[in-house]
Amino acid sequence: MTDPRTFHAMLSLESPRIYLLMGGAVAVAFAGARFLRGRRALLTGETIAWQPARPTRRHVAGSVLFGIGWGVSEACPGPTAAQLGAGRVLALAVAAGMVVGVALQPRLARLPAGLRRTTGVPTDAIPASDVL
């Protein structure tokens, strides 16, 4: 994943590899999570539990914006981080954009109400600790 061309092959539907990879990860994690639920976390002792979240407008709006960025850059945050370490210089531009975007996003909720209505910008900035 340190080569953006891997994602190009994925998103242009030329290669199923990354879809299969993600599917494999989700399958393993899904099965393991069901086993772990209700048990005590090994290091912290807290009960392993989670609440499913309902999809809201911000999930869709945010995801559309994210998908456009991914389609253009052929990178998403994890691979970009790996690319930074691997010496891919232009990953710095992507990373810089991501950091600025994350920093700016909560301010969008404070745009004037009229502008928010016409652009459809979600008005709620979710708590930082709820960001995955």
Add this chain to the structure above:
Amino acid sequence: MHATLDSTLAWWIAGPILGLVILCFLGLANKRFGVVGGVTDLVHGSAEGRGPGSWRAVLLVGMILGGLAFALLAGAPDAGTGYSWLDAHLTFGGEVAVLFGAGLAMGVGARTAGGCTSGHGLTGSALGSPASVVSIATVMATAIVTTFALEAVV
């Protein structure tokens, strides 16, 4: 070692390993694996911590170092100024601008949606959260459409 790292890791090995990583976070500390959380903690801080005091930021730094480790072991095949299809269409300055803009979209989008391809696509989906499933489906559909649109136009 080079030959091993040159060959692409099979999806049915890499995928389950990634799944185990998610389970480690869940099983050891009841934490949700994701990348944007780390960026958020570096930028704003959160209940999970601020800057380097946040486990999520440490995870992010770990991923960067992992890339570095790979580069050192594999002879740095990714180092340099190359960047996929953009190289053929833009100057270096143009690539910087376009990639920054794309990063901006991803930063705003992921913070809005509360996660990215790893947070929603892997962890949230594995936990069966409808918000995550909707998010990753939307991300994928949009990214695919964007890719096809760019191929048609460029």
